[in-house]
Every structure is written in structure tokens, then in C-alpha cells.
Amino acid sequence: MRAILRGLSARSGEGVSEVLARLSEQDLGTEAQRTPEPCNLPVLAHLPHCIGEVMLLDPALAAAIAAVDGDLKWMQSPTYSDRILGEGFSANYGWAEIIGPNGFFAGDDMLLGLLMLGPDRHYPDHYHPAPELYWPLTSESFWSRDGKPFVVKAPGETVWHPSMALHATITNATPLLAVWCWTRDTATPARLK
Numbered sequence: 001m002r003a004i005l006r007g008l009s010a011r012s013g014e015g016v017s018e019v020l021a022r023l024s025e026q027d028l029g030t031e032a033q034r035t036p037e038p039c040n041l042p043v044l045a046h047l048p049h050c051i052g053e054v055m056l057l058d059p060a061l062a063a064a065i066a067a068v069d070g071d072l073k074w075m076q077s078p079t080y081s082d083r084i085l086g087e088g089f090s091a092n093y094g095w096a097e098i099i100g101p102n103g104f105f106a107g108d109d110m111l112l113g114l115l116m117l118g119p120d121r122h123y124p125d126h127y128h129p130a131p132e133l134y135w136p137l138t139s140e141s142f143w144s145r146d147g148k149p150f151v152v153k154a155p156g157e158t159v160w161h162p163s164m165a166l167h168a169t170i171t172n173a174t175p176l177l178a179v180w181c182w183t184r185d186t187a188t189p190a191r192l193k
């Protein structure tokens with residue numbers, strides 16, 4: 001969390017201040033820390049490559065992510081399947097909470113964690129009440145909001161999705177590792193368009 005806080009505090013993209021404000025309201029003290037029930041997913045095969053890329057962007061954050069490898073509960077949305085999202089999607093997608101019911105800190109109607117998407121994937125349009133920040137840490141990824149054309153984001157840029165905004169993500173030849181955050185209204189899961 002220290003590495004994430006430091007990295008986000010150095011950024012000024014849309015929504016970053018809302019994330020930092022909500023983080024300041026969370027109990028992230030040692031007393032509040034719990035141990036997630038670890039669960040690994042096939043997408044983690046891409047984690048070593050991603051950590052190598054994060055080393056170039058933010059070595060302290062790369063080290064911190066490597067340090068919790070094996071301790072996180074990686075999950076997938078129960079309504080997602082290869083039938084809906086394309087063959088191999090399930091093996092190339094997953095997210096884990098650092099703050100949230102399954103994370104190191106319970107959080108107060110806030111989720112923050114890591115998301116991974118394998119190479120050559122299209123996570124199609126979806127939406128949710130929670131406003132969302134993505135902070136992609138790896139090489140070029142492509143993001144669409146409100147059905148508009150995809151725009152490229154370099155490592156370390158941020159992406160903001162207001163409440164209920166449609167959004168989608170594409171990867172090319174390299175996998176994506178991103179910090180991800182829902183700032184409020186976390187009870188309602190994402191729905192595909």
C-alpha cells in the first residue's frame with residue numbers, strides 16, 4: 001500500500017484525487033491487517049513478465065507486488081465465461097483485492113487491488129455503479145470509455161471510469177498488470193453490456 005500510495009500521489013489524472021481521498025478514510029493500520037485466503041489463477045503465468053516491466057516504471061512497487069505473490073486471493077467474476085468472452089479468456093484474466101473483503105484490509109465500501117489480463121485479449125464493454133480508477137503498470141494497453149475509440153495508455157498513466165460509464169480494455173502482444181480501485185458503491189458487481 002505504501003508503494004501504491006506513493007505512486008498515485010505522484011499522479012494527477014482524472015479521479016486520482018478521489019482515490020487518494022477515499023484511501024485517507026480507510027483503516028490501513030497494522031491492527032487492521034488480515035491475511036487473505038490465497039488463490040492462484042492461470043493468468044499468473046504472466047506475472048513474472050509483468051513484474052519485470054514494472055521494475056522499469058517503479059522498482060519499489062515491483063518489489064512490493066513480487067513480495068505478495070502467492071499471498072493474494074485471485075478471483076474472476078462468476079458471470080464471466082469463455083463462451084461469452086472468447087476462448088481462453090478465463091485463463092488470461094483475474095483480479096485480486098488488497099483492500100476489500102478478500103484483501104489485506106477490509107475497507108469501507110472501497111476496493112483496491114491488482115488486475116491482470118493476458119496478451120491479445122479484449123475485455124469488452126461493461127459497467128458498474130462504482131467509479132473506477134485503473135493504473136496500468138505494464139507496456140501499452142488500450143482503453144475505451146463510453147463506446148468511444150480505444151486510446152493507448154503508456155505504463156504509469158491512469159484511466160478513470162465514472163459511475164455506470166461503459167468501458168473496455170484491449171491488450172496486444174504483452175500482458176497487462178494494473179492497480180485497480182473502486183472508490184464507492186462496491187456492492188453491485190460489473191455487468192457486461
Ligand SMILES: [Fe+2]
Pocket residue numbers: 126127128132161167190
Ligand atoms: Fe470496470
